[in-house]
Amino acid sequence: MNDKVISLLCGVIFSLGLVVSGMTNPSKVIGFLSITHNWDASLIFVMGGAILIFAPFFYFLKNKEVSALGIEIELPSKQAVDKKLVIGAALFGVGWGLVGLCPGPSISALTSPGISGFAMFDPIVIIFLFSMAIGILVNKNLLQKTMQNKN
């Protein structure tokens, strides 16, 4: 089993989790975000469940230097709670609230017909993905560079 096979497999398992839990369905997500009106809290258990599985596992593995496949473990360096974090998270929140799709489900939504009510490769989803890619590139190529120049 190499790195690539595992990546594919993990993507499949991840998206099955998204589909089964309803994360690929924007109306379900909006229902979770709608705290003042018919709140559907069930998606808390999706994130909570995943955290509960990952946390103990991570605790025992965090001091290792290489993974089971012998790849060097890459962890994000400790992130400061700064303007970037706060403004970025807030912008993401607005976008998530507007549409009901976050990055993982938005990709799986391409092929969730009959589950989420999308057509297969629905143009709406494709437009969302394009916009998201542009957002990612704007951050990478414009914002991060301007910020580096300032420092």
Place this chain on the structure above:
Amino acid sequence: MIGLSVVLYFYTTGRLAGVSGIVENAITKKTYRLSNILFLLGLVLGPLLYCYTKEPLAIAFTLPDHSFTITDSYPLIIIGGLLVGLGTRLSGGCTSGHGICGIGRLSISSLIATVIFVGVAMLTVTILQQFGIYL
């Protein structure tokens, strides 16, 4: 299942399964590009697998409960997509990267980011409802 996938990915590849980061790296970085693309391909294949194995069940149970209400407003979709792309990378993670991996690692900054984006998303939905966009 999501937890399992995150665990397996970290255990074997030593990388954290944050989807927005994987997308950014797949677009902009050469290292592990094929692995990143394959992970994303897996995200697309999963629902197909589900459809072909569970289609009758899925249609019987899921559709009546959650009628389909993604907005068909193109401006909303485009603005939403831009903000999601920009915001996740500016803050360094999305629901999986900050929410699952970050909190799982007991990272304070991820916890704060998660509280902010969930809170702001709830606020956004509430405001949209005031304007009658979502009910």
